[in-house]
Amino acid sequence: MTATLLRRFAQGEPNASRACIEAFGGLVWTLARRASPTREDAEDAVQDIFLDLWRSASRYDPTVASETAFVATIARRRLVDRARARRRRPATDPLSSEPKVSTDAPPADRCIEATRAAAALEQLRPEQREVLLLSTQGFSHEEIAEQRGLPLGTVKAHARRGLIRVRALLVEAEVPDSTPPREVRP
Amino acid sequence: MTDVTQSIERLDELLCDRALFGLDPIEEAELVALLGHAVPDDDDTLRAAVAVDLATLGSLEPLPAGLAARLRADADRVFAPVVAPPRDPAPVPKRRRASSFVPWALAAAFGVLAVFGWLDRFREPPKVALVASTAPPVSTSTPPAPPSVVPPTPSQQRAELLAKRPDAKRVAWTGTKDPGAAGASGDVVWSSDAQEGYMTFRGLRPNDPKVRQYQLWIFDAERDDKYPVDGGVFDVPPEAAEVVVPIRAKIRAGKAKLFAITVEPPGGVVVSKREHIVLTAAP
Numbered sequence: 001m002t003a004t005l006l007r008r009f010a011q012g013e014p015n016a017s018r019a020c021i022e023a024f025g026g027l028v029w030t031l032a033r034r035a036s037p038t039r040e041d042a043e044d045a046v047q048d049i050f051l052d053l054w055r056s057a058s059r060y061d062p063t064v065a066s067e068t069a070f071v072a073t074i075a076r077r078r079l080v081d082r083a084r085a086r087r088r089r090p091a092t093d094p095l096s097s098e099p100k101v102s103t104d105a106p107p108a109d110r111c112i113e114a115t116r117a118a119a120a121l122e123q124l125r126p127e128q129r130e131v132l133l134l135s136t137q138g139f140s141h142e143e144i145a146e147q148r149g150l151p152l153g154t155v156k157a158h159a160r161r162g163l164i165r166v167r168a169l170l171v172e173a174e175v176p177d178s179t180p181p182r183e184v185r186p
Numbered sequence: 187m188t189d190v191t192q193s194i195e196r197l198d199e200l201l202c203d204r205a206l207f208g209l210d211p212i213e214e215a216e217l218v219a220l221l222g223h224a225v226p227d228d229d230d231t232l233r234a235a236v237a238v239d240l241a242t243l244g245s246l247e248p249l250p251a252g253l254a255a256r257l258r259a260d261a262d263r264v265f266a267p268v269v270a271p272p273r274d275p276a277p278v279p280k281r282r283r284a285s286s287f288v289p290w291a292l293a294a295a296f297g298v299l300a301v302f303g304w305l306d307r308f309r310e311p312p313k314v315a316l317v318a319s320t321a322p323p324v325s326t327s328t329p330p331a332p333p334s335v336v337p338p339t340p341s342q343q344r345a346e347l348l349a350k351r352p353d354a355k356r357v358a359w360t361g362t363k364d365p366g367a368a369g370a371s372g373d374v375v376w377s378s379d380a381q382e383g384y385m386t387f388r389g390l391r392p393n394d395p396k397v398r399q400y401q402l403w404i405f406d407a408e409r410d411d412k413y414p415v416d417g418g419v420f421d422v423p424p425e426a427a428e429v430v431v432p433i434r435a436k437i438r439a440g441k442a443k444l445f446a447i448t449v450e451p452p453g454g455v456v457v458s459k460r461e462h463i464v465l466t467a468a469p
Binding site for chain 2 (some may be wrong): 018028047073081083113159163
């Protein structure tokens with residue numbers, strides 16, 4: 001049973017940190033690779049994210065989110081911070097212009113949040129979906145506007161409306177019971 | 187369109203931008219103002235963005251072996267077995283000479299400022315690490331218990347910050363003429379990149395949280411001095427020879443130019459009268 005891995009870690013169980021690295025390393029690495037301009041930057045990001053995870057593990061609440069989503073939330077926050085810091089510095093390596101998203105359904109065993117979001121994305125208008133997916137990969141408004149030849153305001157509107165729609169659909173999909181989110185190791 | 191509708195729309199815009207792109211300090215302040223409280227770590231909008239991440243990630247790439255080894259080493263370093271709290275676990279860089287410029291003039295100028303639009307309250311004092319005075323006695327008659335792995339203390343997190351963040355600065359506190367500053371010393375460690383920091387105090391008077399609390403303010407070069415960033419309230423327990431307190435900045439402090447500790451009523455304040463400034467530190 002691995003549902004309480006972060007709890008075990010937070011309680012100081014020996015070897016729990018290694019189990020966390022084994023369980024979430026691939027997830028964090030894949031997220032970092034997708035949002036980082038270089039492999040080196042991705043490796044730095046992963047180390048940052050795990051340090052943040054060690055500090056935050058005690059806050060994990062299994063009734064709120066799956067462990068996978070909790071880890072991915074920490075990763076997103078760190079990756080967004082890094083992307084913003086990168087934009088304040090001269091570019092050293094151009095960002096890939098190709099979306100690095102999968103259009104396939106997520107593996108059924110990833111986590112319930114992923115399954116619900118995949119269904120929600122299907123309900124977005126194509127332009128909203130496209131801009132939202134680029135936005136989640138660390139591309140700035142300006143970069144997306146340039147890539148897609150869209151006015152900046154349109155890019156902002158698509159990203160925001162797409163995310164607001166996904167948010168609404170996810171809230172609707174949540175079952176109001178006390179069952180903890182289904183946890184599956186990535 | 188009513189003001190309320192406009193506010194809700196703007197709130198949604200900021201929440202979305204925060205989740206997808208991050209916010210600059212001005213936007214952060216605007217968001218906090220609209221919310222009326224600190225932005226939660228895991229609001230529904232951020233969770234939606236994370237869910238999209240997870241839905242579109244495809245197959246996971248295996249963690250490179252070399253990186254995995256570094257992560258394990260990081261974890262081992264952060265969670266080194268603790269038998270007794272070390273007096274100072276930090277790999278301490280050479281202490282910077284305290285600036286001869288005591289920013290008291292700046293601190294004194296606080297008093298003339300009237301109503302500030304400080305936007306946020308966060309009144310739960312952070313946990314502090316007691317060092318030295320709380321070290322458990324070592325028994326010589328019984329075998330020592332096996333080392334236990336525990337979550338990092340603020341002292342360890344501070345050491346980690348200094349070790350990991352090249353931009354982390356360590357600045358000594360300077361006491362003011364306030365009687366409450368007598369005998370107090372220590373330092374503040376702050377990383378602007380990480381937006382993380384720790385305050386160390388020695389000799390700072392213990393406070394009764396029911397009567398008064400200490401509060402940190404961060405003056406940011408990118409913000410008007412009228413609107414310092416609330417760094418959180420905290421307590422100094424009795425008989426604590428040294429305490430290490432995590433900084434909890436409510437909004438981003440991009441270029442911290444002055445840290446100031448004030449004495450405030452329980453729970454801290456939104457608008458400080460700046461009557462009791464006990465310590466300052468200027469990077």
